[in-house]
Amino acid sequence: MADKGNDPAVIWQRMIGELEKGFNSFANQAMGTPEFSRLMNQAGGVAAGAQKQFVELMEKYLVSMNLPSRAQLVGMAERLQSIEGQLNEIKALLNQMNRSAGNAESATASKPRPPRTKRPPAEKAQK
Amino acid sequence: MNSPSMDASLGIDAASIAERIQSEVQRAIQRSIKGVEYLSTSGPALGSTPKDVLASRGTMQLYHYRPLADEIYRVPVLIVMATTNRGYILDMVPGQSFIEFLLKRGYDVYMLDWTAPKPEEKNLRMEDYVLDFIPDCVRRVQQDSGETDVSVIGYCFGGVLSLLYGSIFHDGPMKNLICFTTPIDFREMTLFSNFADRRYFDVDRLIDSVGNMPPEMILSSFEMLRPASRAASQVQLWDNIWNDEFVKSYRMFDRWATDTLPLAGDYFRTITKDLMWDNKLYNDAMSVGGCAAKLANVKVPILHAVAEHDHIVPYEAARHLIAKVGSTDKEEVVLKGGHVSLVAGANAIKRLWPKLDSWLGMRST
Numbered sequence: 001m002a003d004k005g006n007d008p009a010v011i012w013q014r015m016i017g018e019l020e021k022g023f024n025s026f027a028n029q030a031m032g033t034p035e036f037s038r039l040m041n042q043a044g045g046v047a048a049g050a051q052k053q054f055v056e057l058m059e060k061y062l063v064s065m066n067l068p069s070r071a072q073l074v075g076m077a078e079r080l081q082s083i084e085g086q087l088n089e090i091k092a093l094l095n096q097m098n099r100s101a102g103n104a105e106s107a108t109a110s111k112p113r114p115p116r117t118k119r120p121p122a123e124k125a126q127k
Numbered sequence: 128m129n130s131p132s133m134d135a136s137l138g139i140d141a142a143s144i145a146e147r148i149q150s151e152v153q154r155a156i157q158r159s160i161k162g163v164e165y166l167s168t169s170g171p172a173l174g175s176t177p178k179d180v181l182a183s184r185g186t187m188q189l190y191h192y193r194p195l196a197d198e199i200y201r202v203p204v205l206i207v208m209a210t211t212n213r214g215y216i217l218d219m220v221p222g223q224s225f226i227e228f229l230l231k232r233g234y235d236v237y238m239l240d241w242t243a244p245k246p247e248e249k250n251l252r253m254e255d256y257v258l259d260f261i262p263d264c265v266r267r268v269q270q271d272s273g274e275t276d277v278s279v280i281g282y283c284f285g286g287v288l289s290l291l292y293g294s295i296f297h298d299g300p301m302k303n304l305i306c307f308t309t310p311i312d313f314r315e316m317t318l319f320s321n322f323a324d325r326r327y328f329d330v331d332r333l334i335d336s337v338g339n340m341p342p343e344m345i346l347s348s349f350e351m352l353r354p355a356s357r358a359a360s361q362v363q364l365w366d367n368i369w370n371d372e373f374v375k376s377y378r379m380f381d382r383w384a385t386d387t388l389p390l391a392g393d394y395f396r397t398i399t400k401d402l403m404w405d406n407k408l409y410n411d412a413m414s415v416g417g418c419a420a421k422l423a424n425v426k427v428p429i430l431h432a433v434a435e436h437d438h439i440v441p442y443e444a445a446r447h448l449i450a451k452v453g454s455t456d457k458e459e460v461v462l463k464g465g466h467v468s469l470v471a472g473a474n475a476i477k478r479l480w481p482k483l484d485s486w487l488g489m490r491s492t
Contacts (some may be wrong), residue, residue, distance in 0.1 A: 007147070013366065020359035027354045032321055041327040044344075048336040078247055081185065088183045095179075096270075114194050116201040116274070118233040120488035 157369035170378030174215030176226050181237070181267055186244040186251065186391070187260045189267055190214075191237050195230035200491035203235040203272040204300055205264060207285035210256070210390060211345055214240035216383050216471050217282065220375075225470060228480050234491070235272055239264045239285075244391040249338040251391035253291075255397075256415035256466040263294045265300060271416045276302035278491060281419045282470060283308050283440065286431075287408070290448075291415055294424040304429045305483060306448065307470050308440045310455070311422070313402045315444035318352055330399040340390040352438050380467065409447060422448070428456035430486050432479055434469040435461055458486070 030036055063069060182189040206226075207215040217238070218226040229236050239261065244251060268277050279301050281289030286309025293301050310316055322328070334340065350357055360377070365374040390398070407413040412419045429452055433445045442461065449459040460482055464474045 009151070009366075013363075016359055016362050020355045023355035024353045028318065028352070028425040031351060033320055034321070034324060034326070037321045037324040038327045040322065041324070041329070043394070045329060045332065048333050077245065081245075085184050088180065092181060113235075114197050114199045116199055116272075118196070118198040118200045119492055120485075122485070122489065125492075 139349050139475070154369045158365065161368045161371075161374065162365075166265055170382055171313075171375055173220065173379060173382065174213075174218045175220070176218050176224055176230070178238075181271060182264070184260075184263075186241050187264070188242055189237060189264045190240060191271060192226055193490040194235060195227070196233040199233045199235045199453065200488065201274060202276045202278050202491040203237060203268050203274055204229065204238065204278045204280060204487070204491075205268050206238040207279060207281045207289045208240045209260065209285045210241050210288070210394070211284060211387050211388055213383065213388065214238050216467065219379050219383075220281040221472055223379075223472065224478065225475065225480060229483075232484050232488070234487070237264070237268045237271075240386060241260045243342070243388050244339055246338050249334075249392035250302065252393045252416075253401075255391075256288055256394065257291045257295065257415045257420075258418070261288060262296065269300060275300050278305070278487060280305040281307070281309060283466070284310075285404075287311075290408075290422060290425060290452075291413070291420045291439055293427065294422055295415060295418045296418040297424040297426060299339065301427055301485060304425065304427050305487065306429070306435055307479075308437055308445060308466055309431065309448060310440045310444040311448045311451065312407070312444050313406050315441055316403075317441075319348065320403060321484040321488055322348055322351070323381075326403050328399070330396055334392040334396055337392070339392050340395040342387040342389045345390065346385060346387040349384075362463050376472070380472070384467070401485045409451075411451075423453040425452040426454050428490050429454045429458075430483070431457075431459045432469060434464045434466055436464065437466040437469070439466040 059069060130466055131264065177193045178190040179193070180188065181191050206217065208217075218224045221227060226238070246346070265277050265279075269275060277300050279289045281287070281304070286306035289301075289304060289306065290309065293304055298300070314320060323330070360381075364374070364377050367377075401407045401413060405412065408420070411421050411423070429449070431445070431448050433440075433442055435442065437445075446459070449457050460479075462469055462474075462478045462482075464478070468474045469479055
């Protein structure tokens with residue numbers, strides 16, 4: 001059987017692993033400097049600023065096209081979300097009522113829960 | 128041409144070379160077939176353990192998993208997920224699901240999971256998470272289970288939220304607390320600290336511009352911790368694409384890792400200012416909504432599981448937790464593995480899960 005050290009596939013995988021480790025460690029050193037932080041945040045700030053301007057421009061465009069504004073859509077989404085939340089509350093309440101009434105119709109809501117009597121195995125072994 | 132003896136001295140023989148070439152040719156063919164398959168199919172279904180939604184309110188989702196044992200422990204368990212990631216990391220596929228493991232071991236499991244906060248939720252603050260969402264879920268768990276006591280498990284930043292909750296609501300009803308890879312000393316998260324250097328990082332300007340912290344930025348900052356690893360993992364995937372198990376596992380973890388959630392803007396401001404800049408949790412100066420949140424106030428039994436090779440939350444950032452809490456029943460376990468492999472995957476099945484079961488079982492009656 002060929003020695004693992006001579007296996008090209010193993011050599012390749014080892015090489016990839018070493019390259020990865022080496023590059024990560026080199027990059028981590030560079031990224032740990034204040035200079036990196038300054039440059040990264042400068043670039044990030046410019047991108048965020050550009051994005052903000054773009055969003056404002058888009059909003060103006062939508063208004064001129066007589067399309068609903070973002071604020072209106074957000075308002076509608078909020079209302080829908082609140083209705084959805086209330087429906088969930090009602091559903092949970094109905095499930096609870098169903099359970100306490102012992103209704104066998106609903107498979108999930110009325111399925112009896114297992115008893116809360118379990119003891120840890122170590123304690124059982126002692127007994 | 129080398130003589131057979133020379134070949135032997137190099138540790139090579141003709142038969143094994145032929146065998147090796149044949150196997151490589153077969154793998155190359157398999158790679159082409161499986162490569163096409165990979166592109167045309169989706170990964171395995173994740174997070175499929177049966178559950179019911181108990182409550183859904185904006186970004187907050189509370190699930191109850193349906194019991195899988197005939198007899199369960201008295202104290203229910205509430206898992207608090209990290210706000211940056213989806214909860215299905217703890218419920219990958221049958222046989223590799225922490226949730227399924229807990230259910231089969233007789234725990235009654237609930238999970239506080241998060242959905243992406245919507246633009247209109249940008250004003251959610253730390254107070255909303257610690258003083259509203261978690262207490263609300265605990266109350267619902269009490270109501271649903273009929274029990275007063277609740278054990279809490281927090282993963283990563285979910286651990287920080289659970290600690291803040293536990294330090295403010297120290298008179299109960301939290302009975303036990305388990306934290307996975309939970310950072311306390313944010314100075315020790317050296318790269319994140321440098322990225323968020325207060326001299327150069329204008330968090331207010333960023334959040335005022337974008338509303339919620341975009342998931343792409345969060346993902347990039349995670350990936351920058353190991354910038355070569357994504358490319359290397361793709362090379363590894365190609366090497367192993369003939370191996371169905373490898374591909375399945377790769378797809379599960381890759382999908383989860385890239386499925387990052389945005390963070391609510393004001394909440395992110397607090398994380399940056401109070402935790403990253405002022406290290407308030409470590410310095411006992413943290414408060415949430417005017418309530419002091421000192422770690423010494425946490426007095427319940429606590430287990431902290433940390434990973435030896437965690438590059439996201441280095442051990443140095445997590446190690447002070449056990450020393451700083453006020454509990455007398457406290458334990459730290461340092462296990463082999465990284466930030467994710469500690470809680471999910473083959474290593475977790477062997478190491479963390481059984482340890483957690485034996486610790487929690489004794490405290491859940």
